[in-house]
Amino acid sequence: MENGTGSLEDDRKALSVTGIRATNQRAIVLEVISRGQGHLDADEIYRRARMNQPHISLSTVYRTLQAFKKLGLIDELHFDEAHHYYEIKPAFEHQHLICLGCGKIVEFECPLSQKMKKDVARENDFEVTSVEVRMTGYCPQCRQDRT
Amino acid sequence: MENGTGSLEDDRKALSVTGIRATNQRAIVLEVISRGQGHLDADEIYRRARMNQPHISLSTVYRTLQAFKKLGLIDELHFDEAHHYYEIKPAFEHQHLICLGCGKIVEFECPLSQKMKKDVARENDFEVTSVEVRMTGYCPQCRQDRT
């Protein structure tokens, strides 16, 4: 959990490039999300951030998340009804497959989604800015447990 | 708004077939969703239901929605962060395209999503139970207004 300061500096630099103030809180939130293997919700980010910065507030986490989202640094995902999840904007477009049994999330690439996007844009005369594909089902383990 | 009782009877019948009790409240909620051109949120359903049944409670609407979802009568959609939207389970699978400008929702059929589903299921050894494709962008009007 503590390789910390070095890459926090990198996070600060990344932030100042974007034009917003590079605060410790923001650096830590960015760091947490980067290390977080994607798919952390606000509360989990808060909990992890507090390990480095015990006084960070939940409001700040939420505000930071909004800011990052607006800057395009992160993506906000809507997996279930209750929470949002955040991940660093991925280098390659990918989609999500969610196990209804254990909640495991699998990312997959989806070349078809690009074609789909073009088709839909043309047919509806839309400018399409994002495509989110979300499949749910049961992973091998959970399928076994169910029988 | 008042062709009412006749098709409410149909709704009651549809409900008893499913095994749950056919109450007025449930019949009206089902009726409202059927007429609702898809994409109503709980509060809108509540407001419309009250026109027929002024004392229906919001709790009942939510409970009914859950029940219908479990029965597979309706689909619950996650368009934005704040609400869920409900639509009668469509006869043909379709997906949604949402205008970020005016909120308009366009449904489109998507043959590719079936192929996608099979591909993903095979590659990840998942049993895939649902595919939700959600595109966002700008419709012709809003695109014009933005310039």
Added chain:
DNA sequence: TTACAAATGAGAAGCATTAGCAATAAGGAA
């Protein structure tokens, strides 16, 4: 018609998220 479980209404409670505001800290200017 009766009996019993299921469903309802009304309001309180629960959660994630947002807003308000005084205190603090970042970043540029002197």
Added chain:
DNA sequence: TTCCTTATTGCTAATGCTTCTCATTTGTAA
């Protein structure tokens, strides 16, 4: 460096959607 301005923070209260509780009512099968 020091100062100034203003964005940002922390705390707390508020909001809004959704769920829960429980006394009362209603549907259904006998």
